[in-house]
Structures are given as structure tokens and as C-alpha cells.
Amino acid sequence: MKHIKLFLIIALCLTAVSAWSQLLDKGVSKELAEQRKATISDVTYDLTFDIPAEQKSKVTGKAVINFNLNAKVDVILDFQGKINGNVYIGKKKRAVSQKNEHIIVPMKFLKPGNITLTMEFTALDNALNRNSDYMYSLFVPDHARSAFPCFDQPDLRARFYTKLNVPQGWKTMVSDGSNPIPTYLYSFVAGNFQEKSANREGRPIRALYRETDPAKVFQLEKVFDDAVQSLKWMEGYTGIKCPFKEYGLVILPGYQFGGMEHPGAIQLNDRRIFLSNHPTSEEELSRTELIAHETAHLWFGDMVSLKWFEDVWAKEVYANFMASKITRRQYTKVDHALNFMRTYQTRAIAIDRTEGTHPIAMQLENLNHASLLYDNIIYDKAPVMMRMLEETMGAVNLQNGLRTYLRNNYFKNASWEDLINTLDKEAPSVGVRQFSEVWVKQKGMPQIHTSYKNGELIVSQKDPYGRGLCWRQKFDIFLIFNLGSTRTIHVDMQKPTMTFKLKGKPNFIIPNYNGNGYGLFTLDDEYTQQLPLRLITTRNDLNRYVLLNTIYDSYLMGKVNPSYFGELYRMLMKEKNQLIMSTAIDHMFKIAFDMTPSQRNTLELCMMDLLGENKSKEFRKTLIRKLSKNMISPDVIKQIENIWLNHNEAIFDAHDYMNMAYRLAIVKPDQWDKILAAERGMLKTEDLRNEFDFVSRACNPDKGKRDDLFKSLLKAQNRKQEPWALHALALLNSDVFEPDNIDYISASLKSLEDIQKTSNIFMPGNWMKTLLAHHKSVLAKQTIEKFLSSNPKYPDNLKNKILEAAWELRNQKPYEEKLTK
Ligand SMILES: [Zn+2]
Numbered sequence: 159m160k161h162i163k164l165f166l167i168i169a170l171c172l173t174a175v176s177a178w179s180q181l182l183d184k185g186v187s188k189e190l191a192e193q194r195k196a197t198i199s200d201v202t203y204d205l206t207f208d209i210p211a212e213q214k215s216k217v218t219g220k221a222v223i224n225f226n227l228n229a230k231v232d233v234i235l236d237f238q239g240k241i242n243g244n245v246y247i248g249k250k251k252r253a254v255s256q257k258n259e260h261i262i263v264p265m266k267f268l269k270p271g272n273i274t275l276t277m278e279f280t281a282l283d284n285a286l287n288r289n290s291d292y293m294y295s296l297f298v299p300d301h302a303r304s305a306f307p308c309f310d311q312p313d314l315r316a317r318f319y320t321k322l323n324v325p326q327g328w329k330t331m332v333s334d335g336s337n338p339i340p341t342y343l344y345s346f347v348a349g350n351f352q353e354k355s356a357n358r359e360g361r362p363i364r365a366l367y368r369e370t371d372p373a374k375v376f377q378l379e380k381v382f383d384d385a386v387q388s389l390k391w392m393e394g395y396t397g398i399k400c401p402f403k404e405y406g407l408v409i410l411p412g413y414q415f416g417g418m419e420h421p422g423a424i425q426l427n428d429r430r431i432f433l434s435n436h437p438t439s440e441e442e443l444s445r446t447e448l449i450a451h452e453t454a455h456l457w458f459g460d461m462v463s464l465k466w467f468e469d470v471w472a473k474e475v476y477a478n479f480m481a482s483k484i485t486r487r488q489y490t491k492v493d494h495a496l497n498f499m500r501t502y503q504t505r506a507i508a509i510d511r512t513e514g515t516h517p518i519a520m521q522l523e524n525l526n527h528a529s530l531l532y533d534n535i536i537y538d539k540a541p542v543m544m545r546m547l548e549e550t551m552g553a554v555n556l557q558n559g560l561r562t563y564l565r566n567n568y569f570k571n572a573s574w575e576d577l578i579n580t581l582d583k584e585a586p587s588v589g590v591r592q593f594s595e596v597w598v599k600q601k602g603m604p605q606i607h608t609s610y611k612n613g614e615l616i617v618s619q620k621d622p623y624g625r626g627l628c629w630r631q632k633f634d635i636f637l638i639f640n641l642g643s644t645r646t647i648h649v650d651m652q653k654p655t656m657t658f659k660l661k662g663k664p665n666f667i668i669p670n671y672n673g674n675g676y677g678l679f680t681l682d683d684e685y686t687q688q689l690p691l692r693l694i695t696t697r698n699d700l701n702r703y704v705l706l707n708t709i710y711d712s713y714l715m716g717k718v719n720p721s722y723f724g725e726l727y728r729m730l731m732k733e734k735n736q737l738i739m740s741t742a743i744d745h746m747f748k749i750a751f752d753m754t755p756s757q758r759n760t761l762e763l764c765m766m767d768l769l770g771e772n773k774s775k776e777f778r779k780t781l782i783r784k785l786s787k788n789m790i791s792p793d794v795i796k797q798i799e800n801i802w803l804n805h806n807e808a809i810f811d812a813h814d815y816m817n818m819a820y821r822l823a824i825v826k827p828d829q830w831d832k833i834l835a836a837e838r839g840m841l842k843t844e845d846l847r848n849e850f851d852f853v854s855r856a857c858n859p860d861k862g863k864r865d866d867l868f869k870s871l872l873k874a875q876n877r878k879q880e881p882w883a884l885h886a887l888a889l890l891n892s893d894v895f896e897p898d899n900i901d902y903i904s905a906s907l908k909s910l911e912d913i914q915k916t917s918n919i920f921m922p923g924n925w926m927k928t929l930l931a932h933h934k935s936v937l938a939k940q941t942i943e944k945f946l947s948s949n950p951k952y953p954d955n956l957k958n959k960i961l962e963a964a965w966e967l968r969n970q971k972p973y974e975e976k977l978t979k
Contacts, residue, residue: 292349334422514962
């Protein structure tokens with residue numbers, strides 16, 4: 159007995175010790191967040207920031223933090239910067255300690271009840287995005303703690319009062335403090351901005367931006383319209399008035415995301431907002447979707463927030479799901495089923511087919527790893543799942559459930575499980591929980607095979623990971639028989655195999671004809687070979703788009719011959735739908751990229767010829783954009799060079815011409831400096847020249863110079879403008895520079911953990927994808943394999959980024975093999 163008791167005591171002590179040490183781990187551990195949630199409430203931050211004009215001088219500030227404490231515990235704040243001078247508890251000066259990115263206020267100074275801490279501090283620059291004459295804070299997911307002392311976890315909502323001391327003439331915008339919000343949604347912006355205010359249907363909107371081209375600035379009118387339409391739609395759908403008083407937009411050059419939903423101060427990427435004079439429908443749609451997405455977050459994310467960042471996908475799924483509904487109302491001429499497929503389904507499949515995939519729902523032990531949760535699974539697969547859920551339970555039931563969920567959690571935090579509980583009550587017979595188990599909690603997608611045998615059509619679903627899962631879903635299969643008679647089969651996939659009696663053998667089987675299904679759709683070889691022939695005769699846009707993607711999936715599996723390029727060519731001669739055009743052009747480039755240089759040469763010339771067939775502006779713009787980033791054929795280079803020299807086509811904007819110049823400089827190394835100097839002379843704004851000077855260094859024909867640039871990008875301070883850094887990385891890894899750039903792969907792999915720690919959320923995945931996009935050598939593949947096999951304990955989430963990005967490289971069959979098939 160004694161022994162056991164002693165053992166128990168030791169065990170208890172050990173747990174206590176380990177729990178304690180996790181509380182004070184760097185970052186914000188789940189344990190710390192839970193302990194604080196249980197003991198701290200009613201937080202307010204009264205913050206003053208002194209922002210100097212000189213970029214090198216630090217931002218300093220004062221924080222008065224008020225909260226309620228309900229237990230006798232040390233209070234642990236998060237802060238990575240420096241405290242200046244004394245810390246006051248109430249009016250008393252007290253000694254506190256700073257350790258592992260935390261400030262520890264000992265319990266001996268504290269009594270449960272209302273507490274006020276006051277301190278002055280110096281902020282780190284990390285999340286303040288400081289430029290020569292403007293700055294913007296971006297704290298998602300856990301960077302507020304780099305700028306001011308706080309409880310940096312989403313479920314300790316707080317009211318914020320902000321005072322900014324800024325250089326004369328600077329404009330400012332601060333997130334709306336009228337309601338309690340999580341720290342990651344707090345933001346302030348200051349600098350030399352243009353400003354425009356509007357009032358739409360009684361709603362004031364304010365925008366800060368740096369764009370000076372009047373034609374582009376005029377587009378703000380459309381942006382304001384989109385914003386108001388989104389607000390009204392959300393109010394109608396949710397039955398809850400916009401939960402924030404202010405609606406402000408900050409439109410930023412070189413912005414690292416598409417947008418970020420700080421209430422009252424939504425940040426947006428200027429490339430997504432200010433479009434060229436003749437934007438493609440894809441660009442216009444994507445702008446409306448972006449504004450709708452960020453506006454939908456005011457309800458889903460800002461008003462009702464996640465409890466912990468592992469549920470981050472849930473706020474993104476609502477936002478994207480709502481955005482697609484909102485856009486549907488505004489673009490009546492667009493085929494929205496097609497757009498939904500293109501926006502979400504295709505991108506989701508692109509990651510779900512790789513070994514780097516994972517369930518929609520993941521676990522997170524410490525907020526400093528939250529960045530690894532962000533990818534196309536949460537942004538693109540989750541909305542597909544949501545649409546399946548809506549179809550399974552009915553649109554009205556889902557809407558009612560979401561309304562109840564929002565009402566019950568008004569300015570509170572809630573999890574996906576909370577929604578599932580609500581939905582389950584709304585429609586108990588549907589099996590919402592079971593649906594969520596498969597679609598949300600498990601990784602991967604089904605392989606759905608359709609075949610014909612003995613007078614029956616057989617549709618079977620296979621779980622690629624052998625778990626025996628069945629993804630419940632509905633989709634159509636289209637059959638064409640002799641003499642052109644057709645039949646549509648509606649499949650409601652409730653079990654792994656379903657059969658349908660047919661009167662005869664079909665000539666063509668086109669699976670997932672309406673695009674409603676999700677998975678890899680395959681056919682027996684005989685039927686797969688037939689698919690490309692149907693492309694040009696399929697009249698309906700959605701059907702044609704689905705077919706295009708089904709063939710492409712088969713091409714990637716090595717089941718369709720590259721001569722399929724010819725069918726794409728024939729289709730594009732007449733294609734009018736820009737969304738389909740752009741996808742088909744991408745597929746053409748993929749095929750060309752898989753060929754030998756001389757074959758690729760020929761295929762590029764064919765594509766250029768298409769400009770004489772399909773004379774629409776949208777086609778010209780989409781194709782030339784793509785060619786000017788990829789061309790290797792001397793004739794094509796000459797033609798693009800002429801377009802660039804003329805610099806007078808209204809369909810292209812400054813970035814299009816910059817891209818032409820980058821590629822021309824790379825493929826014409828003897829003239830690189832002249833080309834770049836000429837392009838620089840055409841740039842109209844300081845922001846554009848800064849970007850150009852940063853990116854164009856990657857075009858240097860001197861390998862030593864490029865190596866230096868690459869090494870510099872591995873250091874966080876040299877990639878503050880992440881889109882610029884990624885662009886430079888893409889150029890450094892151009893196919894033309896192979897094999898000079900092979901070393902960048904192993905160096906990147908070695909640095910990936912550091913890149914993850916020192917960058918914004920999308921960077922690790924984007925870095926890997928950009929790095930590997932144009933490598934196809936055996937050596938590149940071996941480098942990846944060697945790294946994976948020699949690092950068996952590499953963190954799973956990060957390894958997934960590698961597996962996803964390297965999928966094509968690792969699974970690609972040599973073109974000789976493909977050609978002979
Ligand atoms: Zn979002």
C-alpha cells in the first residue's frame with residue numbers, strides 16, 4: 159500500500175509539474191488558454207501607441223488592462239516585446255517577471271475581483287507591417303502579443319479603446335471597439351493614405367487606400383456597392399442586424415492575404431480590389447466574393463468567434479459558403495454551379511488527392527502552430543462539405559439552424575460541435591453527426607468508379623485509405639447510347655455500391671455530369687478514352703466544365719494521352735465562357751510542361767495560333783498572361799516582346815507588363831538589364847517601383863547574385879512583403895534556371911520550420927508550392943525523397959505542406975511513358 163501511495167504522490171507531482179511547464183511554454187498553449195478562460199473575464203484594453211515617422215524607430219505604447227479575476231492564481235499575460243519601467247497593479251508599483259514570451263504577475267499581489275494593470279512597453283515590429291510612410295497591424299492568429307501585453311486567445315474577448323499618436327498628416331483606422339472581440343481581430347492602421355467615404359442606403363462606409371490612378375480609384379464605387387449588398391444579404395439570411403457600427407476598408411499594396419475581417423477596419427489586397435481596365439469575369443467575381451467573404455465574417459467569426467484556433471476552418475467555411483450565396487444574387491448571368499466548382503471543388507480536389515491531405519477538423523496544442531491549419535482544405539473543401547450538408551438536411555433547416563446558432567452565441571465563442579448540436583435538433587432524422595464524422599473528421603475523398611456490366615450500370619465508392627467510409631452524396635451520371643439517345647441517372651450514394659438497370663450498353667458514360675459530387679471520378683479504360691471526344695459537343699457550360707475536369711483528373715492518373723491537347727485546342731477555338739477558358743488553358747500548359755522542350759515549343763506556338771481563332775478580349779488576356787509567365791518558344795517570345803514593347807493594350811495592367819518583362823529578362827539573359835530598366839521607366843508609382851526593384855533581382859543571369867537573393871529570402875526580415883518574396887522565389891525557381899536552382903529545394907526544406915515560425919499563416923504552404931511549381935527533374939524529386947526519408951519524425955502538419963506541393967513531382971510519370979500509352 160505504501161508503495162502505491164508513494165507512487166501516486168510522485169505521479170501527481172509530475173502531472174502538476176508538467177502542467178505548469180506547459181502554461182509557461184513559449185506561445186499560447188491550450189492549457190494556458192483553458193486556465194485563463196476559467197479564471198479571467200470582462201477584459202478591456204485601453205491602449206496608446208506612439209508611431210514614429212522614422213521606420214527604424216520603434217513603436218512604443220501604454221497599456222491599461224482591466225479584467226475580473228475569480229481565483230487565487232498567478233496571472234500570465236502574453237507579450238514578446240519589452241516592458242519599459244514599472245508595472246502597476248491598481249496604483250501600486252509591483253515587480254513582475256518576464257519569461258518565455260509571458261509576463262507573470264504573482265498571485266501574492268492579486269486579490270480576486272477587479273484588477274487593473276498598467277505598463278509602458280516597446281512593441282516588436284513583426285506584425286506591424288511598417289513601411290516608409292504607412293503601417294498596418296495584422297495579428298491573426300496570435301501576433302497581438304508581439305505588439306502589446308494581452309491575453310492572446312480567441313475566447314477571452316475584450317473591449318478595446320485605442321489612442322494613436324502618429325506623424326502629422328497620417329490617416330488612421332482602428333477596428334470597431336463597440337463590442338467585445340478577440341485579440342486576433344483587433345487592428346490599427348496609420349499612414350499616408352487616400353481616403354474616400356460614402357453613404358449607401360443610410361450606411362456609412364469609409365476606405366483608406368494608396369492607389370492614385372483615377373480609373374482604378376473609381377472602382378471603389380463598385381466596391382462600396384458590393385459591401386452594402388453583402389451586408390443586406392447577411393442581415394436577411396441571419397435575421398440579425400449588422401453587429402458592428404462602423405464599416406471601414408483598408409486597401410493595401412503587397413498585402414499578404416486576400417483580406418482580413420477586422421470589424422470596422424477590414425483589410426484587403428489592392429491587387430484583388432483595383433482591377434485593370436478590362437477585368438475578366440473571373441477577376442470581377444473574385445472581388446465580389448472577397449468582399450462578401452470578409453463581410454460575412456462580421457457575423458461568422460467576429461460576432462460569434464471560434465473558441466480555439468483548431469476551429470478556424472469553421473469560420474472560413476461559413477464565410478465562403480455565404481460568399482458564394484451572396485455572389486449568386488449579384489451576378490445573374492454567371493453559371494454559379496460552375497463557379498462554385500471552379501472556386502472550391504477543383505481546388506479542394508487538388509490537395510485532397512495528395513498524400514499531404516488531412517481532415518477538415520484538426521487539433522492544435524499551441525497557438526504558435528496555428529498557421530499550419532490554413533490551406534485549401536479549410537477554405538475550399540469545407541464549403542463543398544457545407545453544400546453537401548445543406549443538400550442533405552435542406553436549405554431551410556440549415557438556415558434555421560444557423561440562425562439559432564448565431565442568436566444563442568451572440569458575441570460569444572462557439573465551436574463546430576455547438577453548431578452540429580443545433581443542427582441535429584433542427585433536423586433529427588438526417589444524421590448530421592454521422593455526416594460530420596465522415597466529411598469533417600476524416601481525411602481524403604472517395605474514388606467513385608462507374609462501369610457497365612451485363613445490362614447494369616455499377617457505381618461504386620472506394621475509401622482510398624481502406625477505412626470503409628462512405629461519403630454520402632448525390633450526383634448525376636449522363637449516358638449516351640447509339641443513335642444519340644441519352645439518359646440521366648440520379649445517384650443518391652447512400653452505400654458503397656449502387657446498380658442501375660440499363661436497356662443496352664452505353665457508348666459514352668459521363669460521371670458527375672452536374673458537378674454535384676465530390677471525389678475522383680473514374681471509368682473503365684474503354685470509356686475513359688471516349689471522354690475527350692465529347693468535350694466540343696457538350697453545349698452546357700457546367701457540363702463542359704465538369705467534363706474538362708474529369709478528363710484532367712484522368713490525365714493526371716496517366717489514363718489520358720497528351721494528344722488530348724488537340725481536343726482542348728478545338729474547344730478553345732470557340733470557347734466563350736471565361737471560367738472554362740482559363741481552366742482549359744491551365745490544362746494545356748500542364749500538358750506542355752510535361753513534354754520535351756521541342757514538343758513544348760510546338761505546343762506554345764499552337765496556343766499562340768489560337769489567338770487568331772478565338773478573338774475575344776478575355777481569351778487574349780487570359781492566354782497572353784499565362785504565356786508571358788511560361789514561354790520558352792523563340793517565336794512566342796518574339797511576339798510577346800512586341801506586345802511588351804508597344805505597352806499600349808488596355809486589357810493589360812502594370813503587373814501584366816511587369817510579368818512580361820521578368821520573363822523576357824530571364825529568357826534573354828544578354829539583354830536582361832536593358833529590359834528591366836525600360837520596364838522600370840514605365841512604372842507610375844513609388845509602390846510599384848518598390849515592388850519591381852524587389853522582385854526583378856530574381857531575373858539576374860548571374861547565378862551568384864540569384865543565390866544571394868535566395869539566401870536573403872530565408873531570413874524573415876527580408877520577406878516582409880510576402881507576396882513579393884514569393885514572386886521572387888517563383889522566378890528564382892523558373893524552369894529556365896534548372897539545374898542551377900536545385901539547391902534551393904534542400905535549403906528550403908531545412909528552413910521550413912523557421913519559415914513557419916517567422917511568417918504569416920499561408921507562407922509555409924505557399925513557399926513550398928511556389929518553390930516546386932516548375933521543378934521536374936529527377937534530381938529535384940530525389941532531394942525531396944531524401945529529405946522525407948532522413949527526417950522520419952518531421953512534424954506532420956509541416957510534412958503535409960511538403961507532400962502536397964511535391965505531389966506532381968513525386969507522382970509524375972515521364973512523358974515518354976505517357977506518350978506511348
Ligand atoms: Zn476568412
